[in-house]
Amino acid sequence: MDFLFTSILDGLMLGFVYGLAAMGLTLIWGVMNVINLSHGPIISLGMFGVYLLFTFLGLNPYLALIFVAIFGLLLGIVIYFVAVNRVIDAPHLSTLLATFAVAMIITGLGTAVFTASPRNVDYSLGSVTLGSATIPVTRIVAAVLSILITAGLYLYLQRTRSGRYIRAVANNRSAAELMGVPSVRILALSFGIGTMLAALAGGLISTLFPFTILAGGTYELKSFVIGVLGGLGNPIGALFGGLILGVLEGIIPTFMPATWVPVLEFVLFVLILLVRPQGLFGAKKS
């Protein structure tokens, strides 16, 4: 029983971070119907951002996240104008290929600069004991920060003018344009926020696990599963999707070998697509 408790707790902590990573992907899909295949490499860049600032400038990893967020936002806006804007109204395959090309460029450059060697943010805040479970404090901080960032995103989308513009463009771009919403700028901003969330998630993951420039791919795949679970285009649904996936990753190994985790995750992915394609928490209505 203790074993199950520890596993669920571990899974929950990770689930919040997974949710944050997926939120970036699902936000971009929700606003502009683009599946961002550069999501994984941007998660990796977030990891390396924190790693470089921590290792070479001695910056606290959580402080480094602020710079990583700004970098993620700007990078997203640049990617939008360079690769996405011109093909945004083209069939899905075009945006898919455009973001895939961006992914290949980032991965290629990243591999050339950083090599594929594993890195590690050597930062520890000790551990706390909760009953039978010992949890590294970095995991708790990562979970709390993920919740705060999600809350911040929610408030931003609900309470600010640009947030409302984003929701308006997501709902009906033509109508929003008729109402005077500068849609191109709003799309660029949305793409920027999506990549910022990916970079932030990467930064938080770097404080938990070692990583390589290719590590983002794993989290991109998880983000797809979570996005479908929570409902693609529903950022808050993504957080719950993340929690479900995290808990599953915690529980499954208690009953069977851990190598079964991805098998069951993707079986779930297919099942949700077949049975409830709008996701457990409802997708954006198009």
Place this chain on the structure above:
Amino acid sequence: MKRTIFWSLFLVLLLALAACGGGAAEPAAPPADTQTSDTAVEQPADTSPPAAAETIVIGFTASQTGNQNVPSTGQVNGLNLWKDTVNAAGGIELADGSKVMVDFVSYDDESNTDRVQELYTRLATEDEANFLISPYSSGLTAAAAVISEQYGKVMITTGAASDDTYKQGLTLVYQAYTPASRYLTGAVDLLENVDASAKNVAFVYENSKFSTDVVEAARQYAEGKGYNVVLMEGYDPETTDFGPFINKIQDSQPDAIMGGGHFQDGSTFTRQLNEKNIDVGFFALLVAPPEPDFADLGDAAVGVVGPSQWEPQAAFTPESAAATGLDWYGPLGEEFVQAYEAKFDGAEPSYHAAGGYAAGLILEKAIQDAGSTDPAAVQQALDAMNLLTFFGHIQFDTSAEAHGLQTGHSMVYIQWQKNAEGNLVKEVVWPLEGATAETIYPMP
């Protein structure tokens, strides 16, 4: 219709072009081949020994290029040091007082199995090598072993731990390394030595051929000694989150954890085990602990045990040989390290380098014992060999099932400990005849 025909023709044209391209590339290969051979033929001329009564030719390939380059270079450095040492002493002295000088012929195998077969055939026939040494790695050695047997050449293998090669009925191939099947069994012996009451072992290991083979052998060995295997679980090579495995370990309450795979997963596993404050007395991992970088883990490294083919501080001496009833042969470990550092600009020898030197040493002793360079006599001497060197105990299986398999040498087991100044140091803790410190048990 026209469009379909156009595209079909276009496709055919493309295929034809591709075929021509492939065809054109082929003749380009032989010149490259010739070039390698040319340089290789020149190589022995550079290192031709001073005039002596008899000179034997020892042939081998080295991975001067390709993915085995780094360990292979160490191995060849060790071999070169051995040759220089032997020739500087005037050669290998036989019982009748005559001396045999050593000469090498070697080629670049490009870390490629096909090249190995081609080049070992050349070494055995055109170059008329008297003896062969293996290339680096189990895969390349398996290819070379077949050739050496085919042409009746005695071959000493080094840098090749796999057991399979010696179980194919070969009679002339002799292994210097501890085979993969005994990589971790020493850890079980060590555990038994430090705590006879420990009974439960958890195996958590990387899902790769090497690690799975090693751990499977260790599991059978442990069960044979009466241990309970409370957990047997593999992880993917890319694993970074060991949380689920650590929770399982905690649930199964083992006295010892064994397993691992390679450096990255091993060090992450160790770090996360430490973060979770898992209370376990004994923790032995493959590959990662002997690496100097393992010390970057700080306190998490303290107490971790790891197997290595050889360590510079392994204290095998003539005294420890006498104590275990073995003959001693060759230099002391520290003499080897000093000579190596002097020859290679202060570089510390890796176990690959030590293995290369040891392969030469084994051949040298066999020729000496045989009293001649006759292959049959040397083969007989190798079969009878039972000695201690700076590299460890050397003895070969002489049964028909696994002829040439190393049975004497065992891994040395290092443990990370803190010295008086509080710095992390690697100490050899097993086998006892090579130990430099007592095992810390239970680990802190």
